[in-house]
Amino acid sequence: MTVTIKDVAKRAGVSPSTVSRVLSNHPRISLETSRKVKEIMEEMGYHPNMMAKSLVSKTTNSICIILPKPAEELFSNLFFMELIRGIVTQAGRSGFDVLISSGANEKEELEAVSRLLKGRRVDGVILLYSRKDDSVIDFLESNGYPFVLVGRSDRYENILSVDNDNVMAAFDATNHLITMGHERIGFVSGPPNLIVSRDRLAGYQKAMEESGLEIRPEWIVEGEFLQDSGYRAMSFFMNLPNRPTALLVVDDMISFGVLRGLNELKYTVPQDLALVGFNNIPLSELSSPPISSIDIGIYHLGYTASQVLIQAIQQPDKDIGYTNRFIIPHRLIVRESSMYSPGRK
Amino acid sequence: MTVTIKDVAKRAGVSPSTVSRVLSNHPRISLETSRKVKEIMEEMGYHPNMMAKSLVSKTTNSICIILPKPAEELFSNLFFMELIRGIVTQAGRSGFDVLISSGANEKEELEAVSRLLKGRRVDGVILLYSRKDDSVIDFLESNGYPFVLVGRSDRYENILSVDNDNVMAAFDATNHLITMGHERIGFVSGPPNLIVSRDRLAGYQKAMEESGLEIRPEWIVEGEFLQDSGYRAMSFFMNLPNRPTALLVVDDMISFGVLRGLNELKYTVPQDLALVGFNNIPLSELSSPPISSIDIGIYHLGYTASQVLIQAIQQPDKDIGYTNRFIIPHRLIVRESSMYSPGRK
DNA sequence: CTGTTAGCGCCTTCAT
DNA sequence: ATGAAGGCGCTAACAG
Numbered sequence: 001m002t003v004t005i006k007d008v009a010k011r012a013g014v015s016p017s018t019v020s021r022v023l024s025n026h027p028r029i030s031l032e033t034s035r036k037v038k039e040i041m042e043e044m045g046y047h048p049n050m051m052a053k054s055l056v057s058k059t060t061n062s063i064c065i066i067l068p069k070p071a072e073e074l075f076s077n078l079f080f081m082e083l084i085r086g087i088v089t090q091a092g093r094s095g096f097d098v099l100i101s102s103g104a105n106e107k108e109e110l111e112a113v114s115r116l117l118k119g120r121r122v123d124g125v126i127l128l129y130s131r132k133d134d135s136v137i138d139f140l141e142s143n144g145y146p147f148v149l150v151g152r153s154d155r156y157e158n159i160l161s162v163d164n165d166n167v168m169a170a171f172d173a174t175n176h177l178i179t180m181g182h183e184r185i186g187f188v189s190g191p192p193n194l195i196v197s198r199d200r201l202a203g204y205q206k207a208m209e210e211s212g213l214e215i216r217p218e219w220i221v222e223g224e225f226l227q228d229s230g231y232r233a234m235s236f237f238m239n240l241p242n243r244p245t246a247l248l249v250v251d252d253m254i255s256f257g258v259l260r261g262l263n264e265l266k267y268t269v270p271q272d273l274a275l276v277g278f279n280n281i282p283l284s285e286l287s288s289p290p291i292s293s294i295d296i297g298i299y300h301l302g303y304t305a306s307q308v309l310i311q312a313i314q315q316p317d318k319d320i321g322y323t324n325r326f327i328i329p330h331r332l333i334v335r336e337s338s339m340y341s342p343g344r345k
Numbered sequence: 346m347t348v349t350i351k352d353v354a355k356r357a358g359v360s361p362s363t364v365s366r367v368l369s370n371h372p373r374i375s376l377e378t379s380r381k382v383k384e385i386m387e388e389m390g391y392h393p394n395m396m397a398k399s400l401v402s403k404t405t406n407s408i409c410i411i412l413p414k415p416a417e418e419l420f421s422n423l424f425f426m427e428l429i430r431g432i433v434t435q436a437g438r439s440g441f442d443v444l445i446s447s448g449a450n451e452k453e454e455l456e457a458v459s460r461l462l463k464g465r466r467v468d469g470v471i472l473l474y475s476r477k478d479d480s481v482i483d484f485l486e487s488n489g490y491p492f493v494l495v496g497r498s499d500r501y502e503n504i505l506s507v508d509n510d511n512v513m514a515a516f517d518a519t520n521h522l523i524t525m526g527h528e529r530i531g532f533v534s535g536p537p538n539l540i541v542s543r544d545r546l547a548g549y550q551k552a553m554e555e556s557g558l559e560i561r562p563e564w565i566v567e568g569e570f571l572q573d574s575g576y577r578a579m580s581f582f583m584n585l586p587n588r589p590t591a592l593l594v595v596d597d598m599i600s601f602g603v604l605r606g607l608n609e610l611k612y613t614v615p616q617d618l619a620l621v622g623f624n625n626i627p628l629s630e631l632s633s634p635p636i637s638s639i640d641i642g643i644y645h646l647g648y649t650a651s652q653v654l655i656q657a658i659q660q661p662d663k664d665i666g667y668t669n670r671f672i673i674p675h676r677l678i679v680r681e682s683s684m685y686s687p688g689r690k
Numbered sequence: 691c692t693g694t695t696a697g698c699g700c701c702t703t704c705a706t
Numbered sequence: 707a708t709g710a711a712g713g714c715g716c717t718a719a720c721a722g
Contacts, residue, residue, distance in 0.1 A: 002465075002699090004698095004699055004700085005699070005700065005701095006699080006700095014708075014709090015708065015709045015710075016699095016700085016701095016709090016710095017701085017702085017708070017709060017710080018707085018708060018709080020700065020701060020702090021701095021707095021708085023700090023701095024701080028707055028708090029707065029708085030707060030708090033707080033708085045463075047459070047460065047463035047464050048464060048699085048700080049400070049464060049465050049698085049699050049700070050464040050465060050466045051396050051397075051399040051400045051405070051465055051466070051698090051699080051700095052396075052400050052698070052699035052700045052701090052714090053699080053700060053701080054396040054700095054714095055394070055396045055397050055400055055698090055699080055700075055701095055714050055715065055716090056699085056700055056701050056702085056713080056714050057700085057701075057714090058714080060396070062444070067430070067433070077422065077423050077426035077427060077430075077627075078422050078423055078426070080426055081422035081423070081425055081426040081429075082422060084426075084429075084445065085412070085422075085447075088412065088445055088446065088447055089447070092446070092447070092448075092457075097444055097446065097461070097466065098444065098445050098446070099407070099442055099443065099444050099445070100429065100433055100443050100444070100445050101433065101437070101442065101443070102430075102433055102434070102437070103437075112437075114392070115392065116442070118390075118392035119392050119393060119394060119395040120347075120394050120395060120396055120715095121395045121396070121442065253627075253628070253631075256628055256631040256632065257631055259631075259633065260631050260632070260633050260635075263633035264633070282422075282598075283598070283601055283628060286598075286601040286602055286604075286605050287601065287605065287632070288604065288605050288608035288609070288633070290605075347715090349714095349715055349716085350715070350716065350717095351715080351716095359692075359693085360692065360693045360694075361693090361715095361716085361717095362692070362693060362694080362717085362718090363691090363692060363693075365716065365717060365718090366691095366692085366717095368716090368717095369717085373691055373692085374691070374692085375691060375692090378691085378692085393715085393716080394714085394715050394716070396714090396715080396716095397698090397714070397715035397716045397717090398715080398716060398717080399698095399716095400698050400699065400700090400714090400715080400716075400717095401697080401698045401715085401716055401717050401718080402698090402716085402717075403698075465699095
């Protein structure tokens with residue numbers, strides 16, 4: 001049924017070793033033989049058996065992605081799919097396959113990772129989240145397995161990671177609003193345990209301070225009100241005395257909730273409240289009005305993560321510690337939601 | 346470095362076969378030995394080498410997903426991610442790993458599939474698209490490889506597939522609008538080469554005909570105007586003499602474009618035009634107004650596809666031809682965008 | 691019940 | 707430049 005090296009060898013009248021050498025472009029092999037063998041391989045439809053190859057080479061040419069559990073996905077599926085696309089594309093170019101896995105809880109995740117790595121099914125791992133303490137990272141690190149984190153961890157310093165400069169991104173976004181003439185700017189955050197939320201908050205604060213603008217605690221909202229509560233949250237917010245004229249929102253998905261709340265309350269964006277979001281999901285430009293957003297290069301993030309991981313797999317020595325964090329550039333996309341300059345009061 | 350069966354055997358004072366038997370829960374093995382071996386495995390941190398296992402068993406316990414190329418993804422990333430989640434979850438429960446792959450064009454796709462299958466890296470394939478003629482399907486079918494199609498193909502009749510009844514779904518959606526009192530109903534379609542577009546169009550037409558309502562060709566629009574052209578398309582549409590009072594939109598993503606166009610033209614939904622979409626993406630309920638949508642159970646679609654494929658892999662005899670199409674139920678989610686009954690004229 | 695033997699398909703010495 | 711032999715880690719006969 002299956003065509004093996006042996007078969008090809010027999011048919012070509014040479015030894016299996018010779019065929020094997022042809023396969024690996026061995027230098028010491030006659031051009032004549034090489035040509036003939038290749039022809040026969042083609043003719044017989046030979047395909048190398050990856051499993052056998054892996055068994056002897058102790059390498060699998062594949063990596064795996066650990067999806068976060070649904071609970072943690074504030075940043076929607078859009079985000080992950082785009083990331084995966086980047087990863088898969090780059091991995092493909094390097095001749096790597098991508099395996100995708102997830103677990104219902106951290107324990108299951110750890111089991112899966114352990115099985116895949118110890119069972120020699122993959123050579124390395126891409127982690128798509130950043131938790132505070134993470135048994136998976138502990139496992140990977142203490143066993144010396146190659147892995148890269150998409151995001152940032154402040155507990156683990158010297159691990160490979162690919163991330164945006166979220167502080168700077170928020171800084172830029174805030175300054176954009178300030179430049180537009182806003183002085184009272186609020187911030188809608190995501191789950192506070194996500195590092196990205198904290199980083200963006202920090203960038204916002206930094207920009208406000210550097211411009212000598214006031215930050216009031218009640219201007220900072222934690223935005224888990226994706227669904228129904230968008231209305232109430234915005235209602236509270238808009239009724240503040242001396243309310244903000246602009247809002248930085250940590251994720252475009254949340255922006256939609258905000259927008260919805262504002263709409264129900266009959267407020268107009270950007271006149272009553274200007275908006276700038278993050279992540280620039282495809283729908284950001286389709287909403288009414290289109291939302292200004294920081295594009296963080298999600299595809300690029302995935303592409304780079306894959307590249308970095310594969311490099312680490314192939315040359316396990318290069319990470320000397322000072323080039324371990326890779327920063328993907330961001331850029332602000334200005335749309336209608338922030339194209340309005342408030343008059344002074 | 347790696348702990349093998351041999352090592353465990355030596356340490357336990359038994360033969361490798363015995364250890365292997367313990368691993369596979371062989372019946373004829375003393376309880377005593379079994380316990381001891383298991384203990385030692387635990388203690389030595391033994392993990393079976395998947396590659397070696399695959400090599401001898403000629404089975405990989407993994408499947409692969411072929412992503413469509415970006416060009417074909419009218420139905421956004423949201424759709425695919427949700428699908429993948431369903432697939433990965435179910436596969437995990439059956440002890441299968443999921444590999445994900447894609448190609449820049451059909452030729453590359455075919456190469457990838459061929460490499461994975463002939464190279465014995467995966468046992469079967471899930472196809473996430475339905476094209477008219479497909480060299481990948483031809484390849485899979487003629488080689489007798491297990492695969493399942495998410496979607497429908499009218500060229501290939503007897504292949505395993507998981508799909509919605511899109512005709513019925515569109516029928517239901519249209520009837521909902523009719524029940525609400527609409528008589529002039531339009532249809533925004535997707536790319537005409539996608540079967541799902543055609544099926545939904547058919548369901549719409551059926552419902553209209555059965556209710557004795559008129560269908561005008563100019564009421565049927567091909568909706569590739571996601572981005573900028575939403576405005577112009579809607580402008581054309583709303584200026585029709587005797588224009589529709591309701592619109593069926595083939596995908597929620599497109600609904601956003603429509604909504605945006607309407608907004609710019611100062612029309613109100615649902616008063617000026619009622620809207621019902623498909624796929625019920627998470628954002629459908631966050632838009633202003635929230636969009637009524639047919640939920641097609643994307644996760645369920647993926648979950649079932651995985652289940653069907655794995656079953657086909659494990660018992661390659663069962664598909665006798667009359668149970669090859671699996672239909673996932675849909676349901677209409679009514680929201681504001683269709684909660685308005687137009688007065689008669 | 692347990693041990694021995696022989697591969698799965700490939701690669702890598704070691705000879706020639 | 708090519709062949710022969712041994713082994714990667716595991717399973718599946720075949721013997722006891």
